[in-house]
Amino acid sequence: MPVDFSGVVPELMLAVDRAAGTPLGQQVQEALRTAIRTGRLRSGERLPSTRQLADQLGVSRGLVVSTYEQLLAEGYLVSAVGSGTRVADRVTGDAHPRAAGAGAPPADPGPRPLIDFGYGVPDLRAFPARDWLWALSDAMSALPTAALGDGATEGDDHLRDVLAGYHRRVRAGCADPADTVVVGGFRQGLTFVLGALVAHGIDRIGLEDPGPRYHDRIARRAGLRVSAVPVDSQGVRVDDLHASGARAVLLTPAHHCPTGAVLSPSRRHQLVEWAHRVDGVILEDDYDAEFRYDRQPVGSLQGLAPSHVVALGSVSKTLAPALRIGWVLTPPRFRDAVLAEKALSCRGVPQLDQAALARLIETGRFDRHLRKVRDSYRRRRDALVTAVAEHMAGASITGLDAGHHALLRLPADVDESRVVARAAAAGVAVRGVGDYRVTPDDDGPRRPLPPALVLGFGNVTVSEIRRGVSVLGRLSDPVPAPVPV
Ligand SMILES: Cc1ncc(COP(=O)(O)O)c(C=O)c1O
Missing domain, CATH: 1.10.10.10 (Winged helix-like DNA-binding domain superfamily/Winged helix DNA-binding domain)
Structure with a gap:
């Protein structure tokens, strides 16, 4: 047009x-x-x-x-x-x-799924568009002309103040604006922090296995070797981390990606002890921390050991990935190296958006939004539990305390990838936990993972959840036993 x-x-x-x-x-x-x-x-x-x-x-x-x-x-x-x-x-x-071929647009991915249980997407329809517009316009009207030039590498001073305050208030962390760096989302912050670790002589990182997709590739690209550290129902296994010889570890303690486990208090203490013993660094991906349903929120690990934890936050799960704003709270010793990485890779995060985010948080509009979506995620989570009980007798669902994804454990004789493929053909998009395996640089044996599906329920409605789970229930029949010859 x-x-x-x-x-x-x-x-x-x-x-x-x-x-x-x-x-x-x-x-x-x-x-x-x-x-x-x-x-x-x-x-x-x-x-x-x-x-x-x-x-x-x-x-x-x-x-x-x-x-x-x-x-x-x-x-x-x-x-x-x-x-x-x-x-x-x-x-x-x-x-x-x-x-045709190289450089051509990717092949037509086919029809869009009717129901998308994609991991990690918040409710995009709930984005507080009116508040965001207000914040942008309020920020623009107060923006000094000089702020239209390049901003400081560390980000907007006022937003750093507001973010440090938010981390202290909501995440019980121990944040100082001086050590807060605004970045273009978690992943960008992660690349800066990994570069800073390499600059400090750290050459190996432990990654949760299973864990967020691509982190092994991102870490290798930054120059680190990767160890796969198993995760169980209490979170990462600290004895395995210790055995790996890594001096850094990247964790999702508030709600493990993808199993949904919450790092237990004893593991938290073991981790802090590990960090003190080996002068280790814990990279805390604090995503999903705002969405806790049945229990008290668990504070940020960073508050327990501020000199050994780099906390990384983002508004991708709380507001929308499109905003591309995140933050890094770093121990002072890594600050300069993080800033050097940032300065060499970009000129910063859009200034007006930074000012708008500060407005959104400091006026309470952000908290109001969180309260609203927390309720709707809780309803979706409850619908998921009910639908699984109704349609998938042999399956169990875990990781429901927080966030907007859960792990649907399939009966042991079900072939995970077959269910995923059949679901896609039926218009239901979902990933198996096998997609979240880490590829380590050492070739020690990796424990096999029982079949499971990772279900994101942030951006699907209650009725889509019911329909989607009933489709998955129909498709999750056991693999037929081989016929004896
Ligand atoms: C485990 C995990 N942490 C954090 C994020 C947020 O990343 P970003 O802020 O770059 O969107 C994501 C996004 O999906 C994620 O999967």
Whole structure:
């Protein structure tokens, strides 16, 4: 659909060559035809007004008027009262046709799933759009002109203050604004922190296995070797971490990804002890921490050992991934290295969005949003439990204390990948826990994982949950035993 310029004149780069023997009118016509044929100007795009193009090229307005008339007559252009002169439909070419194969867009992924139990997506329909617009506009009206330049590497001072306060107030952490760095979401923060660890001579990191997807690749890319550390119902196994020889570990203590286990108090203490003993660093991915249902929220690990824990937060799960804002609370000794990583990789997080997020949090609108979505996630979680009890007799569901995903453990004789494939064919998107395995750099034996599905319930409605689980129930029949020959 053509963009409405609301009377604003678009720019167009065209040039004429006065030294060439060709008349100027002919040159302008040919330049426009070529721009349209090669796709530089696309169907529906608006041309500058005749007056503006004449000024730009230093030619008479009459010359541009007759050029436009000629191209209108040839069918290259169309014009209508009120919408100016535009490129006609279906006359543009493509200057750079995509070759098949490399560089081509990915193959059509097929129809979108009807019900998507994708992990980690919050309720996008609940995004507090009105509050966000208010915060943006309030922030813009107070933004000093200087703030339109590049901001400080560590991020907006006021937002860092507000985030440190939030971490202390809501996560019982021990945060100092001076050691808070604003980043473009958790993953970006993680790459900066991993780079900082390498700069400090740390060469191996333990990752929860199973654990968040891609973290093994991200860690290797930063120059670290990876150990896979098993997770059980109490969270990461600290004795295995110790045995791995790693001096850093990345954890999801508030709600393990993907099993949903909450790191138990005894494991927390063991971890802190481990960190003191080996001068280790715990990277705390504090995602999902805001959504606790049946018990008191568990405070951030960072509060227990601020000099050994780097806490990473993000609004991707609480507001929306599209905002791309997160933060790193680092022990002072890693601060400069984190900032150096950030300075070399980007010029920062959009300044206006930072100011808007500060407004959202400090005025209580963020907390109000959390209360609202927490209730709706609780209802979805309860619907999931009921649906599983009704449709999947042999399965059990765990990891329900917090967050918006849970682990559906299938009967041992069910083939996880077969269920995933059959569910996809039936319009239900879900991943097996096998997709969350870590690929370590040492090739010690890895425990097999019993079949299970990771069900995100943040962005599906109660009725979608009921329908989706009934489909999964129908498809989760045991793999037939081989017929003896
Ligand atoms: C385990 C985990 N932590 C944190 C995040 C948030 O990452 P980001 O802030 O880069 O969106 C995600 C996103 O899905 C995640 O899976």
